Amino acid sequence: MRQNLQTVERLRPVDLAREHGLSTQAIRNYEEAGILPAAGRTPHGYRTYTPLHAAALRAFLALVPGHGHRTATSIMCALNRGADDEAFRLIDESHAQLLDDRRTLQAVESALHDLEPTAAPEPGDMFIGLLAEALGIRPATLRKWERAGLVRPRRDPLTGYRVYDEADVRDARLAHQLRRGGYLLEQIAPLIAQVRSAGGLEPLEAALGDWRARLSARGRAMLTGAAELEPYLRELPRHRQPISS
Structure with missing residues (x-):
């Protein structure tokens, strides 16, 4: 079972990249695109990530085969800025397109x-x-x-x-x-x-x-994407900053 995403464990860009065979530059690009939440910084300015970022990356990479890179990006960006309804609408539209x-x-x-x-x-x-x-x-x-x-x-x-x-x-x-x-x-x-x-x-x-x-493969990929997205959705609200009045 995966560890709780609220753990204080700190991860380096290379730690996220190595799991998926990516470059550290790809991790930085995903963060800048809004696919990953904003990284923390060390006193020397180095990026630090957490298991929450790792879950976001797993969810995004799992969403891409079923929804496509552009839609998967839009879904993750919407979730990371708190626009859950927009993210769910994008997911629904992908399923409707498949149908x-x-x-x-x-x-x-x-x-x-x-x-x-x-x-x-x-x-x-x-x-x-x-x-x-x-x-x-x-x-x-x-x-x-x-x-x-x-x-x-x-x-x-x-x-x-x-x-x-x-x-x-x-x-x-x-x-x-x-x-x-x-x-x-x-x-x-x-x-x-x-x-x-x-x-x-x-x-x-x-x-x-x-x-x-190919249609069947897309359908199965959407199921895989949903399975990877669920743990991220479950933990993400706990990490969002409260909206100030």
Whole structure:
């Protein structure tokens, strides 16, 4: 069991750094950034830390994998200046973002599943009217999707009509499924971009397992961060200076 954080034990910057394989300059940088509480000073001006600082460092480093460096920094800075509600809001927002990312993954998986069963593949090149009819939407909707970057049809050099090739048809079908799932155009655009960069639906589908694993890793990292943050939260109020009236 870790010792009580109120102990009078004094630690040097190197003592904090050595536990995590950091440099003493990194410890000073974390203090200056507000991630660690302000250090004490010896009569000669050298920094001195306590187990409370060690707990703050452990909490911060545990928060980073799940929340990211910037958010973890903001959480620790808020706690160290007594803005607990702000810190908890930041933590809640990270969890909400993870849930939103998980829902996005589920939407993509569902859309890909719905795209699989087709009676017959559409022809390689389609004009706007034929594609709109195949999807059960209006041509105006396809033009709107084009302005949003969801589809990128070429123009027939003779007629100027929009021509949708196989990749455009694929993107339109995926966009249609995601729209039916309630996703906004600005949410769909980056997903379509991922399909294009992956080289199609099959490579993207193969990448979904890795995406799911990364989301699970973030979730577990958040649990680890919370476990390390708890002892720091428990002791921090005892070390805060009372606010003078």
